[in-house]
Amino acid sequence: MKKTLVEIAALIHGTATHTAGIEITGVTNIDDAGPGDITFAVPPHLDKAGKCAAAAVIIPDTIETFPKPAIRVANPRMAFTTLLSLFTPKPDVPPGIHPAAVVSATARLGANVSIMAHAVIDEYAEIGDNTIIYPHTYVGREATIGSHSLIYPNVTVRENCHIGDRVIIQSGAVIGSDGFGFVTIDGRHQKVPQVGNVIIENDVEIGANTCLDRATTGSTIVKQGTKIDNLVHLAHNVVVGENCFFVAQTGIAGSAKIGNNVTFAGQAGSAGHLTIGDNCVFAARSAPINDIPANSFYAGFPARPHKEWLRSEAAIGRLPDLIKKIRELEQRLADIEKK
């Protein structure tokens, strides 16, 4: 999609600072914006936005001077949300059931669903209105998927798992694989039945080849609005709060309880059977091994407060010098002792 600044201003009921020569091809945040993108900013982010690489910025109409092409609107956040939805391509998939799909006679399908070639919808499964199931995706017995969801190719949704509305599942993700539970008797690992399920609430996104294990009993839960990146592992009985971020290759061990609005950056992790408070942020590659209070910013492994981690890292960098200094001290002390 390509639109001029003036066209975009009209769409969001704003006023463009430049009336010619600016074409917008993408909509994104300040940090990722490149020369064809539009972004938005409200205080205290206006300075940063003024220096970013975006072609233009949506700003509040109370701002008089701004160093870049801009569109002034009453509510930049709302305007930006409108643009995001406008620039999101609608999947070009015809509604209906492809003749090469296999849909059980006992499955229930909503209105306008698309079940593409070679998808399999097993017995008593339910698919909500306007949901799209891509090829090679399997929806197991009695599993349910809400409306307006998008399930890409090669996804597995195992039996009895429940997925909400407006959920996006990227290719290769596995929802409801058995939890990793065994009891070792006389040196042999006996499988503990994993008879629970996975519940994914509304507006969640699940990344490519991410694995969410079903609970031993009860449910592994991902609450509404949480976004999970690629190759993430959530073990059995994990409960994740609302509006969290799990960046790629993070792994959460069994029965961890994670609050709302928590971020795990890339390649992070967490031990099992612990509780993470709301609004925590874990830096890339960090992993807590104990309960963490709300509003914490942690780093390192085992994870510790970010400031403490920075101090330790700096101290480690100075270690070779310290060793020299201690040798010196010893020498000076020996000299004194000799006297």
Add this chain to the structure above:
Amino acid sequence: MKKTLVEIAALIHGTATHTAGIEITGVTNIDDAGPGDITFAVPPHLDKAGKCAAAAVIIPDTIETFPKPAIRVANPRMAFTTLLSLFTPKPDVPPGIHPAAVVSATARLGANVSIMAHAVIDEYAEIGDNTIIYPHTYVGREATIGSHSLIYPNVTVRENCHIGDRVIIQSGAVIGSDGFGFVTIDGRHQKVPQVGNVIIENDVEIGANTCLDRATTGSTIVKQGTKIDNLVHLAHNVVVGENCFFVAQTGIAGSAKIGNNVTFAGQAGSAGHLTIGDNCVFAARSAPINDIPANSFYAGFPARPHKEWLRSEAAIGRLPDLIKKIRELEQRLADIEKK
């Protein structure tokens, strides 16, 4: 499944301490047990079991007092194994070949196999008795799968790989992808043919989206009873012993030889071309880079004995204080030297 304590006692030929009001919905180990679960304990675990969250515990009939509801039996381990199997749901899959499966005329199928919709069994492959192949799973040319195995959706078993009896492969796992082998000639990486295979022995479980590369020549081997979690990587020519645990997101480099009863906790790893003795345990996120003797407990990267790792970690925590102390010492020494 839901059963009263008395019903369970009858099934395992034991005596319940309470005859009313206790319903059991799950069977699991002491650590994971919740209020609806039953677990078991023998010395020295009785104390721990007495304090755990389980609804009830199976204990030896020689134990007279126990602080929780219990069932006394002659052999708690055997009774518990019986319960595990009783509580394991049988997959609700009709036997037979679904008309939308593609099974080569040269493939050999045992009795009572289930080949579900859109599975593909390629030429000269063999599937043993009572094995279930879910949708979108591919079994390559001359690959074999034993009896009573369970291969979930979207699994790939490449040509010539061999899988034993009672093996469970979770969705998205890849068995027999090419090893990562190249020879760099004049700056270009030429592929080394990966003409070996993968052998998975009896009673192994393979996690979701886990990858086991085929050997360059010979076999990558996982011996009987080993359990592998999600998103694990085993490179070409790795040999894994019996009854090991590989927790999620662990990665083992090429040609590593791993003994029996070894545990790699989550996000662990190992360098290639080394030997790990029997009964070793690697803590989460640790990774050995040299041979490790049997019965070792290692942590950190590069992995070192766990006690040594604890000492180092404690010392790192004290580093900022040490730096202060050294500054003080310098000052005090300078004062003395001035005199």
Add this chain to the structure above:
Amino acid sequence: MKKTLVEIAALIHGTATHTAGIEITGVTNIDDAGPGDITFAVPPHLDKAGKCAAAAVIIPDTIETFPKPAIRVANPRMAFTTLLSLFTPKPDVPPGIHPAAVVSATARLGANVSIMAHAVIDEYAEIGDNTIIYPHTYVGREATIGSHSLIYPNVTVRENCHIGDRVIIQSGAVIGSDGFGFVTIDGRHQKVPQVGNVIIENDVEIGANTCLDRATTGSTIVKQGTKIDNLVHLAHNVVVGENCFFVAQTGIAGSAKIGNNVTFAGQAGSAGHLTIGDNCVFAARSAPINDIPANSFYAGFPARPHKEWLRSEAAIGRLPDLIKKIRELEQRLADIEKK
């Protein structure tokens, strides 16, 4: 395949040092070679090759004495390349479209393509000459795949992605999943449209269950000759140069620009929005968080020059001793101060 040393010498126009009793079953590099393998060596690797486990070594015809069975040729590198190609098994897949494949009427297929059972080729997709698409692989709308490529089972190639010639994609890989981009407005994460694509140039290999996210706008790019192992994550808008190696479970964050001939060893990573120069090597589990100049060898997290990392690691090992030493110094100093 099995050949005698003499047969191989004839194939590569060389002279065998031994005329009987040596059978070769594999072709690989010096480090991985076992007793049935042949490898090659030129200065300065002749010593190492002389001590390796290979059955035989291809060496320059100017070398007179060598401690192992050998074949002398004018150009060992070229001879070895010939052998590699000779020992590579041709996939045993009949050309043609399997009746259970679904190929859109608008898709364009080259000569001699194989589209196996249950593959799906969506509208306007293009598949080049002699390319093989295994079962359960999805090629999305307007996606293109070049000639002589090999796409294993259960691969997803999303819409508009472009894949070159002689590319190998292992099972379960996902090409073109949505980048992980969100704008948080009033605490809720709104999806940023990911309307770019992925471009994979010629002679690239992609590992099993590896994920390459499509760009937000523009392209995520992997340049020619780069080889990527299993379970690797490349985020949106990453650009990877030519002839790189990404070993298993490595993850690269968004918009990182990586030069030519760069190696990331196993479980490594990189922060986003940075630039890595040509010929850099990152040790296993390392991860840069800033730009790195060309020709660097880095280790640790945050990544630092390998020598510096070694010094720090050694110093950490000595920390418990240092603490003791400091205590001693304090005592000695206190003794002096008392006087």
